[in-house]
Amino acid sequence: METVMSVNESTAPVMPRSRVIGAYLEEARSECLRYMRAPGFMLPIMLFPAMFYLLFGVLMAKSNGADAARYLLASYGVFGVMSPGLFGFGVSLALERDGGLLTFKRALPMPPGAYLLGKMLMAMVAAGVVILLLLTMAVTLGHVALSPLQAGALLLTGMLGVLPFCALGMFVGTLIKGQGAPGMLQLIYLPMSFMSGLWFPLPMLPKFLQQIAPIWPSYHLDMVAMAAVGLNKEAILTHVLVLLAFAIGFLLLAARRLRRNG
Amino acid sequence: MPHAHDPIARLGGAVKRYGQLTALDGADLQLQRGELLALLGPNGAGKTTAIALLLGLIRADAGTVELFGQDPQRIEARRRIGVMLQNAELPPTLRVGELLRLTASYYPTPRTLEETAELAGVSDLLKRPYAKLSGGQQRRVQFALALCGRPELLFLDEPTVGMDIEARQKLWAAIRQLLAEGCSVLLTTHYLEEAEALADRVCVMTHGRMIHEGTVEELRARVALKRIRCLSALSIDTVRSWPEVNDVRRENERLHITTAEAEVVVRRLLAADLHLRELEVQRAGLAEAFTELTRDADEAADTDQREAA
Numbered sequence: 001m002e003t004v005m006s007v008n009e010s011t012a013p014v015m016p017r018s019r020v021i022g023a024y025l026e027e028a029r030s031e032c033l034r035y036m037r038a039p040g041f042m043l044p045i046m047l048f049p050a051m052f053y054l055l056f057g058v059l060m061a062k063s064n065g066a067d068a069a070r071y072l073l074a075s076y077g078v079f080g081v082m083s084p085g086l087f088g089f090g091v092s093l094a095l096e097r098d099g100g101l102l103t104f105k106r107a108l109p110m111p112p113g114a115y116l117l118g119k120m121l122m123a124m125v126a127a128g129v130v131i132l133l134l135l136t137m138a139v140t141l142g143h144v145a146l147s148p149l150q151a152g153a154l155l156l157t158g159m160l161g162v163l164p165f166c167a168l169g170m171f172v173g174t175l176i177k178g179q180g181a182p183g184m185l186q187l188i189y190l191p192m193s194f195m196s197g198l199w200f201p202l203p204m205l206p207k208f209l210q211q212i213a214p215i216w217p218s219y220h221l222d223m224v225a226m227a228a229v230g231l232n233k234e235a236i237l238t239h240v241l242v243l244l245a246f247a248i249g250f251l252l253l254a255a256r257r258l259r260r261n262g
Numbered sequence: 263m264p265h266a267h268d269p270i271a272r273l274g275g276a277v278k279r280y281g282q283l284t285a286l287d288g289a290d291l292q293l294q295r296g297e298l299l300a301l302l303g304p305n306g307a308g309k310t311t312a313i314a315l316l317l318g319l320i321r322a323d324a325g326t327v328e329l330f331g332q333d334p335q336r337i338e339a340r341r342r343i344g345v346m347l348q349n350a351e352l353p354p355t356l357r358v359g360e361l362l363r364l365t366a367s368y369y370p371t372p373r374t375l376e377e378t379a380e381l382a383g384v385s386d387l388l389k390r391p392y393a394k395l396s397g398g399q400q401r402r403v404q405f406a407l408a409l410c411g412r413p414e415l416l417f418l419d420e421p422t423v424g425m426d427i428e429a430r431q432k433l434w435a436a437i438r439q440l441l442a443e444g445c446s447v448l449l450t451t452h453y454l455e456e457a458e459a460l461a462d463r464v465c466v467m468t469h470g471r472m473i474h475e476g477t478v479e480e481l482r483a484r485v486a487l488k489r490i491r492c493l494s495a496l497s498i499d500t501v502r503s504w505p506e507v508n509d510v511r512r513e514n515e516r517l518h519i520t521t522a523e524a525e526v527v528v529r530r531l532l533a534a535d536l537h538l539r540e541l542e543v544q545r546a547g548l549a550e551a552f553t554e555l556t557r558d559a560d561e562a563a564d565t566d567q568r569e570a571a
Binding site: 013014015016019022023026027029030033034037038096099100101103104106107108109110111112259260 | 317318319321335337338340341342343345347348349350351352353354355356360363364365367368369370371391411417
């Protein structure tokens with residue numbers, strides 16, 4: 001066995017670190033290129049929450065004062081960020097598993113993280129666009145007064161806050177193949193948003209729903225987003241840690257399923 | 263001491279079950295450096311499962327699977343292979359050149375874009391989006407992706423499906439060129455003439471096992487049947503009544519006779535029909551040999567089942 005290994009390994013070309021990094025960059029570049037050329041996939045994912053905010057956060061909420069608009073900016077921002085995470089990641093993964101692309105990539109010597117990192121970057125960019133759209137509407141149409149620091153904090157919250165939802169979307173994408181994934185993700189996305197108090201403030205929901213709200217990652221992200229716009233003065237460290245644990249947990253579950261079942 | 267004859271890809275008693283279904287039932291396979299091995303078998307024989315094990319896409323329930331003496335799930339082993347799968351929907355909006363650039367980035371010492379494109383005959387397609395290509399062109403691009411990393415071992419799963427005859431000939435020529443450069447190839451195909459044209463060895467699978475392994479000639483020789491063709495006025499029923507004749511049919515006035523004892527049958531034919539013309543005797547082709555082998559295996563499997571029941 002020793003000799004077998006030595007013969008076969010001695011002739012194997014070595015992959016320099018610079019080329020491994022190059023592979024990561026190429027993967028990210030390709031992922032961005034392909035979706036920018038096919039805006040039909042990402043555009044609705046980004047515009048759907050923006051439209052929601054325009055209807056309910058800006059037009060309907062006019063009479064409730066500036067603080068209401070600020071509150072809705074944070075919660076609809078979270079609602080908006082969940083969409084590219086869940087759908088951008090989950091649906092594309094489910095489709096690529098179905099179409100054989102993922103199988104092909106797994107057979108190739110693609111660095112395993114490159115595929116996920118490419119999609120993650122894509123989701124982060126999309127989440128950033130969503131937040132910028134909402135910020136623009138909030139400041140111009142909703143007359144929300146935000147300091148540049150607050151706007152920046154919300155943008156950062158959105159771009160990093162998309163990651164736990166990427167992990168959740170990825171996990172669902174490993175459970176369901178192809179066309180079934182969007183429906184399943186809607187079933188997670190909409191009820192979870194409602195029960196986290198993203199559409200109506202939590203105190204307006206039934207007592208039971210208020211009590212179980214901390215189960216949902218979107219509740220924790222909402223707390224962080226509230227802090228970013230200056231409405232939540234409490235410490236956010238716990239919420240950040242919960243989100244982190246949530247992201248890592250689902251990432252590991254999904255990676256395990258991918259490795260075993262493809 | 264180096265062992266030049268150590269296989270570069272190996273299945274040893276590999277077993278893979280999917281629930282009740284046993285896709286691979288103790289499959290053995292060895293691929294030597296520099297050879298082209300064709301893996302043949304009817305649908306559901308376990309070819310795809312065998313390939314998936316060697317590519318590290320799935321894990322065996324029992325037995326050993328090695329690629330360059332390593333676990334195929336290790337990326338170091340896969341950096342030495344190129345892959346062309348049957349159905350992989352590549353990103354439709356990416357251009358051919360971009361797909362090649364991306365795939366080449368996974369390998370330590372890939373070919374240049376020009377070299378790859380030249381070898382696979384896709385030089386004129388580099389700027390075209392993948393989705394705008396015809397089926398045959400897409401297959402050529404997939405072949406280009408398989409060889410762009412300068413692999414030591416190529417996995418080609420039904421590479422010429424959907425290609426016209428000219429494209430197929432070109433792909434065969436490219437495969438021969440790669441073999442001449444020392445690349446090894448594991449080919450699965452439904453086209454027996456493809457195996458005949460390219461393979462050093464063929465391996466026939468049914469029911470998750472290898473039932474024959476050897477050169478194309480050896481496979482043919484496994485089947486002693488010969489084909490006799492001639493123009494004759496003799497009726498089919500007369501010929502069928504001769505004990506040496508396995509099968510007879512008439513196509514466009516021509517008699518097609520299958521037999522294990524060609525000499526005896528020819529003598530009978532010539533004696534019975536003095537006006538017989540255009541007599542031809544041929545050894546059965548790979549197709550007959552293949553059908554015969556798999557049918558024997560099917561019958562054996564049926565008998566096993568009956569005995570078990």
